[in-house]
Amino acid sequence: MIIIARDPTTVVCPVIDVIDDTTLEYHFHDSGGVNVGGFDWNLQFNWHAVPDHEKKRHKNPAEPVWSPTMAGGLFSIDRVSILFIKF
16 A cells, blocks of 8 residues: 555556466465466457566665556545546
């Protein structure tokens, strides 16, 4: 929550474990394998490795990464800032 306190316009979402939608296999998510969400050319959602340019921006692996997508319903935002988001 300190990230939101520093910049109230920031939206944060957690790293979440994955259950394969075909096999129902559980995939543990360790802290070293952070991914960002994105879409392929068929508009299917997929997890992607953090791009190298984004990795270079960080001083340590605990820093947040920019992502074009987030899991719906799993986020935190400043309660005043959400009023200014244009949908």
